[in-house]
């Protein structure tokens with residue numbers, strides 16, 4: 332540049348011209364546009380789904396939703412609600428959480444803090460968990476039908492559904508918990524060990540508390556997936572128009588997604604509208620769960 | 636080497652913080668008949684197939700400060716970690732030779748590393764307080780060692796006073812330790828370590844993240860602690876080694892015939908000797924190089 336030969340350095344006018352010249356950077360612009368387009372596609376589908384469900388189900392979003400299927404259901408379709416499906420979902424998901432959270436978190440602790448990952452069997456274990464996360468849910472349904480419903484003999488019950496859904500989301504819980512545990516700095520563990528703490532003391536008093544936000548976020552997301560699952564439960568006898576609420580782990584049951592699926596198949600317009608209203612209800616529940624996940628993450632995340 | 640007849644019989648009396656603290660280390664017993672607290676005999680440390688350090692033989696004398704100096708990568712931290720079995724936490728790390736503590740081989744099969752670390756504590760290069768309150772940082776070691784029976788508040792105060800931190804934090808014990816400055820955090824880590832009353836404190840470059848004033852405070856503190864504790868410190872700072880330590884070990888890394896770098900102990904002696912009249916040319920080069 333010619334200006335650098337000037338012994339007094341470049342003039343301020345030159346510098347100003349250099350620094351303020353508008354530059355067009357095609358790659359930057361293209362990438363930003365692509366990002367915005369992807370976001371728009373995702374949002375558009377969500378908005379379309381919501382708009383469809385809300386317009387269609389709007390006038391059924393009232394106290395009738397909290398009714399059970401009346402006897403003589405077709406003639407009184409306008410009075411039908413999804414109470415038993417709501418209770419079924421509550422039962423199944425609570426039990427699923429009770430099974431998969433402790434199992435998943437403890438498995439993650441084992442893999443991260445105890446397992447020697449130079450051993451082939453631990454590596455095999457890890458690989459399998461990654462793979463399981465990608466197995467179609469219907470396959471878990473088949474396993475549940477053959478093994479848990481029939482061989483173990485739990486039948487078509489809340490318990491069977493919860494066990495199968497637990498197996499289904501367990502890999503997600505394990506992977507999320509492992510990430511959270513791994514994110515706890517090694518220096519914290521060393522500090523604990525250097526004070527004479529045992530491994531379990533270190534894990535339970537330092538590592539787990541620090542990993543709770545990540546574990547909670549991952550677990551809530553996993554559970555919201557379980558709430559929305561229909562495919563495996565269809566195989567597991569989630570009953571169509573069930574008129575009673577489950578009252579034990581061995582009750583017959585239905586859940587919201589199953590109920591939606593069944594209602595949509597019905598010819599009556601009333602049932603179609605009820606299905607739309609139930610979809611809105613599901614979306615609200617899922618949104619609430621995801622908000623809790625975000626809240627937990629932001630509220631409890633430790634800064635190192 | 637001779638050890639006490641029955642090493643297991645050596646009862647460990649935890650040092651007392653309340654014992655009279657002297658500002659200047661008592662150097663009378665340098666190299667005297669004082670049996671070492673820790674003794675290394677032909678120690679080598681491996682990371683997998685790589686022998687990081689070898690041929691380390693040196694004693695660590697009671698109530699003295701032993702400094703380890705040497706160029707980066709020569710294995711000072713590695714040797715330090717081998718003294719309280721922190722190397723166990725590194726996959727593939729292995730120690731050969733004998734590290735004995737009051738005559739007991741620390742790497743004998745039936746030795747519990749938890750018990751070892753309880754007696755031989757460690758302060759790390761980067762301050763690493765737990766993401767908890769100042770108070771909880773100090774009580775953690777007491778809790779895991781079941782030492783928090785009654786008068787915990789007193790023990791916390793004692794430890795924080797011992798680490799020259801009490802006056803700065805006494806009004807905010809319940810606030811997060813992460814809100815302290817780097818130097819305060821490091822003194823908190825020292826407080827946390829002395830709270831469980833180890834016999835030996837290992838310090839790996841404890842001042843490397845600190846400014847000269849904070850460094851000065853920690854050096855003063857080390858002088859005071861030496862009255863009741865045995866201290867081993869790794870430092871890159873020659874002046875610091877010269878100022879605080881009684882004895883100095885100089886390490887270096889050299890290529891072997893196959894072209895692999897191994898760390899080794901070159902010279903171990905009273906600090907005065909190492910810095911004024913080193914026996915080995917390499918020590919002299921290193922020290923004069925640094926001192927200009």
Ligand SMILES: Nc1ncnc2c1ncn2[C@@H]1O[C@H](COP(=O)(O)OP(=O)(O)OP(=O)(O)O)[C@@H](O)[C@H]1O
Pocket residue numbers: 682687705706707708709710711712713714725871898
């Ligand atoms: N966890 C590890 N795994 C493999 N090799 C290691 C590990 N830690 C240290 N080493 C190797 O061992 C040798 C000695 O490392 P060490 O950290 O003990 O050196 P140091 O003297 O403390 O250096 P510095 O002064 O830079 O801290 C180096 O070659 C290093 O690469």
Ligand SMILES: [Mg+2]
Pocket residue numbers: 711712713839869
């Ligand atoms: Mg080091």
